Amino acid sequence: MSSELSPIDKAKFVAAKQATQYVEDGMKVGLGTGSTAAWLVKCLGEMVENDGLKIRGVPTSSRTAELARDVGIEVISLDEAKWLDLTIDGADEFDGNLNLIKGGGGALLQEKIVATASDQMVVIADAAKSVETLGAFPLPIEVIPFGWQTTKMLVEETLIGMDVLGRTVSLRMNGDAPYYTDEGNHILDLHLNRIGHARQLSLVINQIPGVVENGLFIDICDVVVIGHGDGRVEVRDINEGTVEESRFDIIEKDNLFADLSD
Numbered sequence: 649m650s651s652e653l654s655p656i657d658k659a660k661f662v663a664a665k666q667a668t669q670y671v672e673d674g675m676k677v678g679l680g681t682g683s684t685a686a687w688l689v690k691c692l693g694e695m696v697e698n699d700g701l702k703i704r705g706v707p708t709s710s711r712t713a714e715l716a717r718d719v720g721i722e723v724i725s726l727d728e729a730k731w732l733d734l735t736i737d738g739a740d741e742f743d744g745n746l747n748l749i750k751g752g753g754g755a756l757l758q759e760k761i762v763a764t765a766s767d768q769m770v771v772i773a774d775a776a777k778s779v780e781t782l783g784a785f786p787l788p789i790e791v792i793p794f795g796w797q798t799t800k801m802l803v804e805e806t807l808i809g810m811d812v813l814g815r816t817v818s819l820r821m822n823g824d825a826p827y828y829t830d831e832g833n834h835i836l837d838l839h840l841n842r843i844g845h846a847r848q849l850s851l852v853i854n855q856i857p858g859v860v861e862n863g864l865f866i867d868i869c870d871v872v873v874i875g876h877g878d879g880r881v882e883v884r885d886i887n888e889g890t891v892e893e894s895r896f897d898i899i900e901k902d903n904l905f906a907d908l909s910d
């Protein structure tokens with residue numbers, strides 16, 4: 649393992665570290681998926697082990713469930729938890745209204761269910777995820793495998809009437825085979841370049857038979873914690889704007905930075 653983190657990993661780490669401040673003893677916490685959320689799970693695992701933090705975590709993917717168990721976090725299902733105090737997750741893009749694109753890692757469905765079932769959603773992201781208008785990152789939508797090619801055609805037709813700049817739709821692959829989500833579905837990636845009316849697009853796409861959910865998170869996120877490669881952290885709160893800027897001195901500890909393969 650290299651002890652030197654890249655600037656992007658430092659940015660993800662400091663965002664995750666800062667976000668642990670939202671976690672309190674006794675909370676039921678939604679645990680996101682992806683490389684940034686993996687830092688969070690590791691940091692929380694450290695707090696459980698070293699500080700006696702007592703939380704129960706609801707993971708948003710099988711990958712996160714495995715990592716959470718590995719670092720000693722008690723894992724429960726959403727049905728056991730029913731409602732959560734807090735979810736902390738990464739994002740592929742966020743805009744000035746804290747609306748998001750998620751699902752680059754294929755976990756958007758569980759992520760949206762878990763975040764919606766939480767009193768608060770905190771997103772952790774490196775500064776490169778900040779955009780003026782959503783859509784440069786391809787929008788993932790989860791579709792059931794039955795008739796997915798017909799669903800794809802319907803999505804393409806629907807996009808003709810929408811305020812977007814690109815309209816290419818591709819099936820996500822895993823090598824030579826279609827990608828499968830934890831729910832056994834496929835992902836279509838919508839290359840839109842710019843999404844003019846994200847709320848409307850989200851509603852319209854979810855009306856198409858075969859579509860299970862889309863990766864637009866509208867009015868779900870409350871706070872974005874933004875990490876920078878030099879250790880600076882900004883916190884944007886939906887109610888208060890930018891509320892805090894601080895700086896972390898990165899202490900590189902082998903056990904914390906070891907092999908995050910996600």
Ligand SMILES: O=C[C@H](O)[C@H](O)[C@H](O)COP(=O)(O)O
Pocket residue numbers: 680681682683684685737738739740749750751752753754755756759
């Ligand atoms: O499905 C994956 C999730 O929505 C992730 O939160 C998102 O893709 C960001 O992942 P990362 O932190 O690896 O950039």
